[in-house]
Amino acid sequence: MNTDTICAISTAPGVGGIAVARVSGPRAIEIADRLWHSRRRLHEMPSHTCALGTVLDTRGEALDSAVATVFRAPASFTGDDVVELGVHGSAWVQRELIMALIGAGARLAEPGEFSRRAFAAGKMDLAQTEAVADLIASTSRAAHRMALSGMRGDFSKRIEDMRRQLVELAALLELELDFSEEDVEFASRERLTALAAEVRDSTARLADGFAAGQAIRTGVPVAIVGATNAGKSSILNALAGDDRAIVSDIHGTTRDVVEDTITVGDYTLRLSDTAGFRDTADAIEAMGIERSRRALGRAAIILLVVDTTAPDADVPWQDVVSTINEAPDTTLIVAANKCDLTGSACVQLPPEASRAIVIPTSAATGAGIDSLRDALANACRSLTAHTGDTLVANARHHQALRDASAAAARTVDALNAGIPGDLVAQDLRACIDALASITGAISTPEILATIFSRFCIGK
Ligand code: GDP
Numbered sequence: 001m002n003t004d005t006i007c008a009i010s011t012a013p014g015v016g017g018i019a020v021a022r023v024s025g026p027r028a029i030e031i032a033d034r035l036w037h038s039r040r041r042l043h044e045m046p047s048h049t050c051a052l053g054t055v056l057d058t059r060g061e062a063l064d065s066a067v068a069t070v071f072r073a074p075a076s077f078t079g080d081d082v083v084e085l086g087v088h089g090s091a092w093v094q095r096e097l098i099m100a101l102i103g104a105g106a107r108l109a110e111p112g113e114f115s116r117r118a119f120a121a122g123k124m125d126l127a128q129t130e131a132v133a134d135l136i137a138s139t140s141r142a143a144h145r146m147a148l149s150g151m152r153g154d155f156s157k158r159i160e161d162m163r164r165q166l167v168e169l170a171a172l173l174e175l176e177l178d179f180s181e182e183d184v185e186f187a188s189r190e191r192l193t194a195l196a197a198e199v200r201d202s203t204a205r206l207a208d209g210f211a212a213g214q215a216i217r218t219g220v221p222v223a224i225v226g227a228t229n230a231g232k233s234s235i236l237n238a239l240a241g242d243d244r245a246i247v248s249d250i251h252g253t254t255r256d257v258v259e260d261t262i263t264v265g266d267y268t269l270r271l272s273d274t275a276g277f278r279d280t281a282d283a284i285e286a287m288g289i290e291r292s293r294r295a296l297g298r299a300a301i302i303l304l305v306v307d308t309t310a311p312d313a314d315v316p317w318q319d320v321v322s323t324i325n326e327a328p329d330t331t332l333i334v335a336a337n338k339c340d341l342t343g344s345a346c347v348q349l350p351p352e353a354s355r356a357i358v359i360p361t362s363a364a365t366g367a368g369i370d371s372l373r374d375a376l377a378n379a380c381r382s383l384t385a386h387t388g389d390t391l392v393a394n395a396r397h398h399q400a401l402r403d404a405s406a407a408a409a410r411t412v413d414a415l416n417a418g419i420p421g422d423l424v425a426q427d428l429r430a431c432i433d434a435l436a437s438i439t440g441a442i443s444t445p446e447i448l449a450t451i452f453s454r455f456c457i458g459k
Helices: 028-032 091-103 114-119 126-137 141-152 154-178 189-208 210-218 232-242 283-298 318-328 369-385 395-416 421-439 445-453
Strands: 006-009 014-023 047-055 063-069 082-089 220-226 258-264 265-275 301-307 332-338 357-358
Touching: 006 091, 006 114, 006 210, 006 318, 006 395, 014 028, 014 091, 014 114, 028 082, 047 091, 063 091, 082 091, 091 445, 114 126, 114 232, 114 445, 126 141, 126 154, 126 395, 126 421, 126 445, 141 154, 141 265, 141 318, 154 189, 154 421, 189 395, 189 421, 210 265, 210 369, 220 283, 220 369, 232 258, 232 265, 232 301, 232 332, 232 369, 265 369, 301 318, 301 369, 332 369, 357 369
Parallel strands: 220 265, 220 301, 301 332, 332 357
Antiparallel strands: 006 014, 014 082, 047 063, 063 082, 258 265
């Protein structure tokens, strides 16, 4: 039970049309009422209603006209009494409002404290609370969809279902240990083995989707590679729609990796325009080339720009082919560029790159750029096709899933080897704990502090 009342501006920092201060705690309504001037007192208002009035500053003078919304416990985000005060979004008004709330008895909320209270009140589990933060940060339809599903509890439900079934069997197994003299078997070994194997595989599958989940959340990494002067920067600019990268016809202009974020269809792409891969004596350019190689290694999609007017140019096939050999899930898209000059999309693909998608483009006229966008969006879609509908994008969840999967695998092995119940129970317990840490069914104050400190004040 919270004894103190917290307050913070919950809208984005800075100046805006409106700003909302949130007050939460047992004295929220009384405190907000102290600076509220209107015919309707807040303590008289039923839950989930709002009223127009004036908020007063610390000196009791009118600060701004405001809309107050009252949520009474337990039917609020945090489970406490909550008042939201919507004022005009001036930096001054926001500051004075918070000062007035503090003067009236509230204290400034810590980062993530509203969400932490929501979790403590059982309004949301830990994974759902973390999904709220992802939803707020989402920049594309796909990232939004993923966060919304997490916030609604789809992921939590899967984890909780697995955990509940394991707990049931673990309880039976532990009961057996109490009767160890009598050689009884309460927990069916067959059911236990089947369930542990299912948990091992489901958690491993969820963990495997992490790279795709992260790519959806923070942007799918795309490396633009190609010989110098092939038109990489121009293609990036055509995709991004502004003059982000430097374009010039002096070979080797792009010395560093230029990064840009664009939205294509439902996805955010993180494009890195890399330096060419030619051999060079220039130390700085060589460093750029090294960075390009690293960007290539990280990419989910390689966009290789080939100059169709220069068939003898130094296309970095070797780097591209060795990357797709090492990471066969990487999509290779070839932009057969400058087709305005050649009219042909003729690109000689080495046999190892035969599955590349070739698109004739002209960064100069814009021809083929829409097809290139479509190909990029399709590649993003296929990134998540094999991972199912639940995607994990949170590193903490990823680690816990891997731990759960490893413990479930040990359980299966132990059961198959006919190892005694007490040792099986240990692995089973480790698996249950790993799953419980995801939803917060088991959590320590330390873990909670680490998670919520990453939130901002007001969330
Ligand atoms: P990068 O070194 O691969 O990044 O190549 P740039 O984007 O800097 O382009 C090199 C030169 O080719 C510049 O002069 C561009 O204007 C020109 N260029 C790029 N794409 C096209 C194209 O599709 N058609 C034509 N005609 N010129 C292009």
